[in-house]
Amino acid sequence: MGRDFGIFSFFAVVVSAAGFFFGGFQYSFLILLSVMAIEFISTSLKESLLHQLSPKRLFARLVKKIVTLALVSVCHFFDQLLYTEGAIRNLAIMFYILYESVQIVITASSLGIPVPQVLVDLLDTLKNKFKRKP
Numbered sequence: 738m739g740r741d742f743g744i745f746s747f748f749a750v751v752v753s754a755a756g757f758f759f760g761g762f763q764y765s766f767l768i769l770l771s772v773m774a775i776e777f778i779s780t781s782l783k784e785s786l787l788h789q790l791s792p793k794r795l796f797a798r799l800v801k802k803i804v805t806l807a808l809v810s811v812c813h814f815f816d817q818l819l820y821t822e823g824a825i826r827n828l829a830i831m832f833y834i835l836y837e838s839v840q841i842v843i844t845a846s847s848l849g850i851p852v853p854q855v856l857v858d859l860l861d862t863l864k865n866k867f868k869r870k871p
Contacts, residue, residue, distance in 0.1 A: 759806070760813040760823060765830045769809070772837040773802050779844045786848070805833055835863050 752762075759766055777798060784790040812829040816822065839860055842852050 758810045758813065760816070760826055765827060765834070766809070769830050769834050769837070772834055772841070773805070776837045776840045776844070777802060779841055783844050783848055809833065835860065839864065 755762055780798065781790060781795060784794065809826060809829050812826040813823075816825045819825070842856065842860060845852055
């Protein structure tokens with residue numbers, strides 16, 4: 738029972754921390770984590786194929802992912818302070834899902850992998866919606 742209790746306690750602490758820092762594990766957040774992992778792996782594999790992979794680049798990319806998650810956490814905190822029921826956090830998550838998706842498409846294109854036009858059009862449409870208006 739001691740070992741199982743330790744595993745369940747650790748899991749409970751991780752889930753509680755995720756709830757506090759990110760507002761829980763809703764589908765949008767899980768999708769963001771998945772897309773971030775896909776982008777990290779695909780870019781690393783591309784750099785490996787092109788003999789450009791280095792520990793420094795890998796670490797820099799990992800730091801960017803962690804800072805992205807920190808920004809999502811800050812957005813969740815603002816949601817809590819302003820009583821916006823997750824609107825700010827969800828907008829940030831959608832922005833970063835779009836950003837990571839664009840990076841995956843760019844990586845695929847640079848490797849010569851054909852990208853379906855419907856995906857390119859969808860990403861362009863979404864990118865235009867998130868552009869800042871002067």
